[in-house]
Amino acid sequence: xxxxxxxxxxxxxxxxxxxxxxxxxxxxxxxxxxxxxxxxxxxxxxxxxxxxxxxxxxxxxxxxxxxxxxxxxxxxxxxxxxxxxxxxxxxxxxxxxxxxxxxxxxxxx
Numbered sequence: 001x002x003x004x005x006x007x008x009x010x011x012x013x014x015x016x017x018x019x020x021x022x023x024x025x026x027x028x029x030x031x032x033x034x035x036x037x038x039x040x041x042x043x044x045x046x047x048x049x050x051x052x053x054x055x056x057x058x059x060x061x062x063x064x065x066x067x068x069x070x071x072x073x074x075x076x077x078x079x080x081x082x083x084x085x086x087x088x089x090x091x092x093x094x095x096x097x098x099x100x101x102x103x104x105x106x107x108x109x
Contacts, residue, residue: 002016002017003016010033010034010037010043011031011033011048013029013030016028016029023102071099077092077095
């Protein structure tokens, strides 16, 4: 599971990603408001949700297409500088655990 917080002047958005399997992830978004905030005056739920609907749809498109690119057979790892150990380790983990597990499931079906 992974999560992030986005802090704004009128609310905080807490997003939690929970993997179900190698190809599917559940996403939950929680909006945290000041207990004294008045709906319609201090915040408008439809505006907050509209922003996050657009953002999450765009992010979903990016992540799904990135995953397809990595699985395409044209992808090669190792394009990071020595100072970028974090991204390099993430790519190695993703390729060994996520992509190979996905391929293993497809061949078993």
